[in-house]
Amino acid sequence: MAGAIIENMSTKKLCLVGVALLLLQVLAFLVGGLIAPKPTSHISSLAVKCVDVRKNLHGSKWLLPWGKGQCKNIQNFDETLGQKITANHIVFATHIPNSPFEMSPWFQFMLVVLQFEISFKSSNSIEENAVLTLDVAMAYRDDPNEEWKEMASSIEQRKLNCILPVPKTAANEGRHYECDVIPLMELGSVAHKFYLLNIKLPVDEPKKINLGIGEIKDMNVVSIFQNGGFTMVWFAMKTFLTPSIIIIMIWYWRRITMMTRSPVLLEKVIFALGISMTFINLPVEWFSIGYNWTWMLLFGDIRQGIFYATLLSFWIVFCGEHMMDQTERNRISVYWKQVGPIAFGSFCLFTFDMCERGVQLKNPFYSIWTTDVGAELAMAFIIVAGICACLYFLFLCFMVYQVFRNISGKQSSLPAMSKARRLHYEGLIFRFKFLMIITLACAALTVVFFITTQISEGNWKLGDLNIELNSAFFTGIYGMWNLYVFALMFLYAPSHKHYGDDQTNGGTGMSSAEELQLTTTITHIDGPTEVYRLAGKESQE
Structure with a gap:
């Protein structure tokens, strides 16, 4: 047997x-x-607030946060007072990765999330079940002297989950909300050396787009990828x-x-x-x-x-x-x-x-x-x-x-x-x-x-x-x-x-x-x- x-x-x-x-x-x-x-590792960068008069991002012009052809930008939104600059003219731009580094195919994937810095203002507080509308476009290139080529563009919506750790009173105006990170995109491969993100938060009152989302001060862009x-x-x-x-x-x-x-x-x-x-x-x-x-x-x-x-x-x-x-x-x-x-x-x-x-x-x-x-x-x-x-x-x-x-x-x-x-x-x-x-x-x-x-x-x-x-x-x-x-x-x-x-x-x-x-x-x-x-x-x- x-x-x-x-x-x-x-x-x-x-x-x-x-x-x-x-x-x-x-x-x-x-x-x-x-x-x-x-x-995994991550790269965090503060998006530059570029001024752009275009209605949307689906054009041939890319707004660069720094370097040759750098966009006209502002440090904070107080600079727009007295100027004909509205929220529809602001585009958040960032490079992935930061100079002088470059991405590699050994990184395998890339996940990009957003972290917003939003201050409390009684006249513009975050509403319950607030939704962000993002007009976003991404470009790439493999040589610093090349022109940027569009990879993807879309208009997306994301839920905005924020809490204010202090009571909503006039004395606490200017305090920042604690917001959850917002997933933006995921790439299944990192085939190029340089990436560029342009993100706009368009405001349309009749259509109630981007209303009740608070007073956004800055946008942090975090890129997560596998270690080479x-x-x-x-x-x-x-x-x-x-x-x-x-x-x-x-x-x-x-x-x-x-x-x-x-x-x-x-x-x-x-x-x-x-x-x-x-x-x-x-x-x-x-x-x-x-x-x-x-x-x-x-x-x-x-x-x-x-x-x-x-x-x-x-x-x-x-x-x-x-x-x-x-x-x-x-x-x-x-x-x-x-x-x-x-x-x-x-x-x-x-x-x-x-x-x-x-x-x-x-x-x-x-x-x-x-x-x-x-x-x-x-x-x-x-x-x-x-x-x-x-x-x-x-x-x-x-x-x-x-x-x-x-x-x-x-x-x-x-x-x-x-x-x-x-x-x-x-x-x-x-x-x-x-x-x-x-x-x-x-x-x-x-x-x-x-x-x-x-x-x-x-x-x-x-x-x-x-x-x-x-x-x-x-x-x-x-x-x-x-x-x-x-x-x-x-x-x-x-x-x-x-x-x-x-x-x-x-x-x-x-x-x-x-x-x-x-x-x-x-x-x-x-x-x-x-x-x-x-x-x-x-x-x-």
Whole structure:
């Protein structure tokens, strides 16, 4: 009777494999914590208030905040008193990045947010549910002597959420509001060296545009992008892990095809998990250095979604195929009630991503959260996906409980076996429980590190040693799931060893069908009929 490698491997060898994987896991965390810089950086600049008499920004003239051809600008709005300059003549202009620096394709993406400085004035206070209307245009160039070329332009609306920390009295006039940052745009690639933003806040009283937004003093433009140093470490890690997963996947499938039987469901799902991991690992990001692939963020979300959907489906099948009292197994249709919510939740998140980043491929200023309808639709997708995730987690816990309960019940029959066979099955049960604990630990570690990076400052100092916690999180968790998939394909590949058939019935006190059900895999079972057939055949022998 041949089983998986995990069934036939000695405890010593299994411990060596575990130690090796643990060392590689520690190495993955150290690569991010000690070698890579923090994942993201930001550039903050105060927009220059240029004076422009055009009605809109959709012309060929670009207003430059500094340098050759600098626009006519004002330091504060008090300078407009006595002049024929209104809010419709003011354009906020800024360069990204500030001179003498330049952007790089290694930055991968760029997120731009706005931080307004608004002072309180009783005659012009911020109304409840105030909305900003932005006439915004963006240009780029790769040489300081080139002309600016338009990249995108749009008229967008953003909600203005501000609070005044002091009472709204005449004595507090001039105090600044505390306002939430406003997301402006997101680029999926940083293919050019220099960018220019022109932003106008047009006022139209008949149409009630930009009324009740308070007295805006200044606009801070913050650009967030991925660190080039982190990108290099990330690319190197993906390049290293890709061939390792491909090699183990080919080796795993070759072992399966060498068997006289056809692959069973559990083996197929593990192979699918390897394919999805390879899909994430493929370092196609290298091409984004030379090409302006603005869809890389969306593509990355799709790859990650496919992997996690496959992983969640694998856990359901893995537990179900070890349910010893289950009458039907080895068919994916048996798990449609469990896999269905996974597919539906993944579809909801995919739809939400397409509504956000899909539209941003054409208009980088677009955000689904800007309108009430869009925000409600987006929230509905997220809520449905969250409900599916909760139902999945509860059912998975129930399945794990059932598997452990059934295994505990079968353990009562072990004393009737011969010593050799009893030790064999005790080892199988222990290894199954051990793998389940590792699985839960991987999932818990992902959640713990995610929460830790949200509440920490991003780095720890141990003496003179500086550990970048956020970078360690990204490389460590990424390496952990690669090691998990690698270990699954290695340990659950068919073994070439055969368990001694001379002890099949000797002193076991159990039927062959019960013995077969005690193994941690069912690679040798095609269903209940096959179990009884094998049991009857061995009894006759």
